Every structure is written in structure tokens, then in C-alpha cells.
Amino acid sequence: MSKPVVAITRPQDRAKKACEIVEKLSGVPVLAPTLDLKPVNTESLRELVERKDELDWIIFTSPTTIVSLNKFYPDFIKTLDCKLAVIGNKTGKLAEKQGLTVDLMPEDFTAEGLIEEFEKRGITNQTIGIPRTASARPVLPESLEKLGNKVILAEAYKSLFPMDDTKVKELITKIKNKEIDAITFTSPLTVENFFTIAEDKQEIAEMLNENLLTVSIGPITAKVLDKYNVDYIYPDTYTVPDMMELLFETLNRC
Known part of the structure; x- marks a missing residue:
């Protein structure tokens, strides 16, 4: 079985830990920051x-x-x-x-x-x-x-808003090509900016629902996903480690 490919939309300077956790859980991280701090x-x-x-x-x-x-x-x-x-x-x-x-x-x-x-x-x-x-x-x-x-x-x-949205556009192409297994969002703005960069918001939302597992860090971020009609899960404790653990547990059950 190939390793799950997980998209991380966190800001670049806060994504290192998330990428490390994905690798530790035998996944492949794809970093596409939708937010700059x-x-x-x-x-x-x-x-x-x-x-x-x-x-x-x-x-x-x-x-x-x-x-x-x-x-x-x-x-x-x-x-x-x-x-x-x-x-x-x-x-x-x-x-x-x-x-x-x-x-x-x-x-x-x-x-x-x-x-x-x-x-x-x-x-x-x-x-x-x-x-x-x-x-x-x-x-x-x-x-x-x-x-x-x-x-x-x-x-x-x-x-x-990210000064360079190249990686996000590349991620959207990967999503369309069914090269991504899961995507994670850690704040409302990571969701908003992602869909701002996506030209066809409805098409991308449908692709997330049909082909990917979408994971929110918690209910506040999830409310923005609701706005775009995206299905999601989120952990009981709103941390990146708990979020990733839930992600891989869910993928392994599929």
C-alpha cells in the first residue's frame, strides 16, 4: 500500500511539526501554505x-x-x-x-x-x-x-494572504489529478484563502468530498468549511498532533 499523501495548509514557519508528524505516521506531507504570518x-x-x-x-x-x-x-x-x-x-x-x-x-x-x-x-x-x-x-x-x-x-x-500562491495552485492541480489523500486546515483563514485561490470553488469542494479526507483542527475552522459545503472531521482536542492522529486512524479504517 502506498503512503498517504497529506496536504498541509499551515503557514510555512509553523508547518515543520505537522510535516514531521505526517512522516512519523508513514505519510507524505505536501506543504502548501495558504497563510503568511x-x-x-x-x-x-x-x-x-x-x-x-x-x-x-x-x-x-x-x-x-x-x-x-x-x-x-x-x-x-x-x-x-x-x-x-x-x-x-x-x-x-x-x-x-x-x-x-x-x-x-x-x-x-x-x-x-x-x-x-x-x-x-x-x-x-x-x-x-x-x-x-x-x-x-x-x-x-x-x-x-x-x-x-x-x-x-x-x-x-x-x-x-500568501505572497506566493504557487504551491497552493500546485496543490489544487494535485487534488484534481487525485494525487492527494487528505487535506488539513488549522484556522478559518487557511480555509478562506484556499478557496480564494481556487478558481472553481464548487468543483474543488466536490472533489474534496468525493476524493479526499478533509480534517479541521476544530469547530471554529469547521464552520468555514460548512460555508463551502465541505465534509470534514475534527479531533476532540484541538491540536495538530491530535488532528493528524485522527486523520491516519480514519484513513486506515477506509
Whole structure:
């Protein structure tokens, strides 16, 4: 039996682990980034850094946030004196490598999961910093404010349409030629950008349904797949390793 060919649409600088997992599980990864991440030093990020001493909490929603802060303000993280909440194991592990203690990480690795934990703990009347991408969903800051907290929102990086879409177009050709067994999406924008690059969206969606196994990292990304009428599965725990494990378990049952 030939090795399953798995398409990975993550940003280039965050895809190494996913490719390694596919190879470890006896698959062949095909990297076609549908998203570029670019750290940026914005006015809002500078303001957050200047107001560091006001913070009761800071929330890191992705590793790229930490990368951006270290790039532009290398002393910021090491001098933080507030509680830390993170979304996801990878973000938590990177924060701990920086010498930080993670005070809160929800079992459900989504903004909704984090909000639920803040509600359970009755966290209110706190000043909370959230450095992230400006294209992120508004649910997290809005919900925290509804709980009576003050939110300092900062743009730490940009989520960009890929500057070079050659690999994505090559992937689409491979999909049409039935050379791909599965495709993975790890954020809503990876889905949106993929279908923006695809000229015939309906045709590609039908091909995904008929010829491929589509795997979403979780329910938020899955909602965008619903928009394009693509069938999918996603793991109980919203991480890349769990996603890949489910992918290969499902392929092996077929």
C-alpha cells in the first residue's frame, strides 16, 4: 500500500511539526501554505508594552504573539508581573520556555473555551492585555468586557494572504489529478484563502468530498468549511498532533 499523501495548509514557519508528524505516521506531507504570518510593531502593541504595569492578566492566543513580542520588545516577557492565560499546548509550552508560569489554559483550545474558564472563576474588574492578529474574531475581547473587565487589545502580527500562491495552485492541480489523500486546515483563514485561490470553488469542494479526507483542527475552522459545503472531521482536542492522529486512524479504517 502506498503512503498517504497529506496536504498541509499551515503557514510555512509553523508547518515543520505537522510535516514531521505526517512522516512519523508513514505519510507524505505536501506543504502548501495558504497563510503568511508577519510580526508587526504597531502603535497598539507599543501602547500595551508601555501599560505593562497596569495588567492583571495577559492572554497569548498563539506562538506568533510571543515571537513578535520577543522580536520588538525583548525585555517585555521577562519582566511581566501578571497572570497568564494561553490557548493551546504549543503556546503554553513556548511561554514556559520564556520562564513564564501559565495560570490558565482551557481544555477547549478556543476563545470560547477560555471565556468559559474566566466565567467559571468569576474573573472580573481586571485589566487584560490581548496581543494578537487584527483579523482574529472579536468574541474574546467582547466577552471579557461583558464580564466587567478592561481589555487592552494590541496587534502583534498580521495574518496575510500568501505572497506566493504557487504551491497552493500546485496543490489544487494535485487534488484534481487525485494525487492527494487528505487535506488539513488549522484556522478559518487557511480555509478562506484556499478557496480564494481556487478558481472553481464548487468543483474543488466536490472533489474534496468525493476524493479526499478533509480534517479541521476544530469547530471554529469547521464552520468555514460548512460555508463551502465541505465534509470534514475534527479531533476532540484541538491540536495538530491530535488532528493528524485522527486523520491516519480514519484513513486506515477506509
